[in-house]
Amino acid sequence: MSTQILMPALSPTMEEGKLAKWHVKEGDEVHSGDILAEIETDKATMELEAADEGRIGKILVAEGSEGVKVNAPIAILLGEGEDANSPVDISSAMSSIQAAVAAEAKDAKEAKAEAAAKPAAVQPTPQPEVARSAVAKDVSNDGRVFASPLARRIAAEKGIDLAAIAGSGPRGRIVKADVENAAPGIKSTPHPEEVRSVVSKGVAKGPSEASAPSALPDARLFFKPEDYEEIPHDSMRKAIAKRLTASTSSIPHFYLTIDCRIDALLAARKRLNDASPKGEGAYKLSVNDFLVKAAAMALAKSPAVNASWTDSAVLRHKHADVGVAVALDFGLITPIVFQAESKGLAAISNEVKSLAERARTKKLKPQEYEGGTFAISNLGMFGISHFTAVINPPHAGILAVGAGVEKPVVTNGKIEIATVMSVTMSCDHRVIDGATGSRFLSVFKQFVEDPAAMLL
């Protein structure tokens, strides 16, 4: 029997992805475990393995297609003895793909048509392969919402837009609890699909006609096409934009700054690094490794800070899972050192190195960067003395670390030279109050200024 190969959800939050590369072509025999394709998710590229054996009858989504919805069919796998002409219901598979990409294609088509009419309009960007199949049919609906009957009924009564909430039931189905816990403002939030369509229509029609309040005028309106180069968003850029916009618009941030003397830390670091064995068990501790450890130890002592906001409760976490922001050529990612409070410096150091390395080669697994209870972002190596960072939910805080700078410091009436590092914590005020955050930072400072205290 022929089966459809569906776009996999490689992480719980993945909604769509890019089909980066096919490793098979039509007619190829495949066995369970063979690599079929590479899928680019929000932040990583992952390989799609064959679950069954058979022959690739038809590839439905071309290589390089972006915005392929999770669970959309991407290929047809034929069983033994079947050929591509077997009565495979390709048309129904095709129509579901069409539905999945229709909204985008429609917008693109309109933009294209209007662009052609106006000589000064933007150059049409290359259309994704997959959009071609959608030309035949216009589908206004952009996909099904999976929700239980009870959730639908309650949502209808409360006037909640189901498309705007995430489901917690099996396979992301929206259940009663999701609707009951939906934030009161959810009903006025336009569906992401709608925002996108408004924005892209705005390109051609001009800002005055863009009706959604959240849509800013398209930046292209202010420049001549020959004066800029257009870099299309990759999935990571989209994820950064989506998450951080949501964070700054829904989380009440406030900021706390404290200075830490790090002379003792630098001395300890040098001593420990000089004592590192060669070969197996070798380590090279960075200042940031000490800060991860110190933050984790301070979090363990500050349950009110090591926490997450939900609509019904604050979740106090039992472990300090510390995200470490890693800058990449193509963006930024925050892999997590889980249970960092119970790990030693060498372990943390080696783990961060491994995570960063794999982040650079897009080999991180979703569970290595999703979640976490807190994060650290360090721009000290660029000489930044002080900055603020955006909280990455479900965290309730993030620590922005500046450079260690030699400064004159007055101690007991005498001026001495000390290396001082300024750190600024962004706090989610729904979870952390000023005094709570300050107490955490003072514990953190104590660990940083006297690393031996972490042994207590």
Add this chain to the structure above:
Amino acid sequence: MAEIYDVVVVGGGPGGYVCAIRSAQLGLKTAVVERDRLGGICLNWGCIPTKALLRSAEVFHLMQRAAEFGLSADTVGFDLDKVVKRSRGVAEKLSNGVGFLMKKHKITVIAGEAKLAGAGKLAVVKDGKTQEVQAKNIVLATGARPRVLPGLEPDGKLIWTSKEALVPNMMPKSLLVVGSGAIGIEFASFFRTLGSDVTVVEVLDRVLPVEDEEISAFAHKAFVKQGMKIKVATTVDKLVKNENSVTATLKTKDGKTETITADRVILAVGIVGNVENLGLEAAGIKVDRTHVVIDQWGLTGVPGVWAIGDLVGPPWLAHKAMHEGVIVAEKIADVKGVHPLDPSRVPGCTYCNPQVASVGLTEAKAKASGRKIKVGHFPFIGNGKAIALGEPEGLVKTVFDAETGELLGAHMIGAEVTELIQGYGIAKTLEATEADLETVVFPHPTLSEMMHEAVLDADKKALHI
């Protein structure tokens, strides 16, 4: 070097062995420690062998009714030893089946009694020898045993617990059953059907007190009609053993006392968790009234130590334990999207005659929750299949939230309702509303049609009444 298991489950009952199977399925190296027989109480001394006994009673009852069906069965009788032997055979077969499942999933079965012995360690004692077992995760699933009230201690001869009642060596002419929960009522039903003069004493004001009041009342009437004597709001003050009988002093709520003498007494006054000799206190695990305290995921608060099933508290049901076993295994394996158990979705079944089954809130509890509710009823007498079966006594009842249409509870009494309740369980779990259930096509003629009618009746749309 000693092996380090990913998961070691202490107790091979339904919660424990299911947890082990799910763990093994998820690729975890798994072992089960069992001190007696795989399958636990459920399979060896509970659910399964009682169902075998009750089946014998049911067939016997039908044979007595042969003429009603146009059949003749002139010398209807029974041999208690053979009835018990069949029941033991059923238990034996299924226990062996669990052994086979363990082998199939490459789960190590360690015989002995386990005790927590420091982080990630268990000491397993068998025949005086101690073996250390190391595990990254330990799942306590040691189950429960019958509760003993002071002054009402079982002796295994005249005063039985469920265990002795399962393997009776004589047919008591008269029987006193203390407690009218599922266990007490099932034994009362079994011995009454085989001809014992059965008296049931219940401390609360109705039989099957966890069930919906209407169902309790229906059951009460049906039991009395069968010749059972039922004394509610009554306690047993004293049991005095005679040579071959027991004299009980009963006291009603308003202080009246009476004595009755019965050949045997069955004590079924609840159960207590098997929390002893597990090293719980030393490990820092909290116990509240014989039950281990856990969070919603089964964690005890001590890292790597989980607990499930009867050990962690009511409802004391094998399927609840199994479900918890799966949740814990999946949490250990870090499966995404695991949900904690919602007790309102756990059905309960009692295999007395007539059978009782329910899921969710009773009408009284639904009302007490402050919701506006609507209730549907449908009697067995209006169902063609029930009449054809010669089982016209029974009732199906639904409780809905009047505003959202949520199915809050369903309650049934009558033939085969224990097989029917899952339909409402699915409806609850999938969050079907009355509007969805009304559109379901139920096959005719079946008892299940009554489930449809009871939904329709909540909106005053029942068709066959």
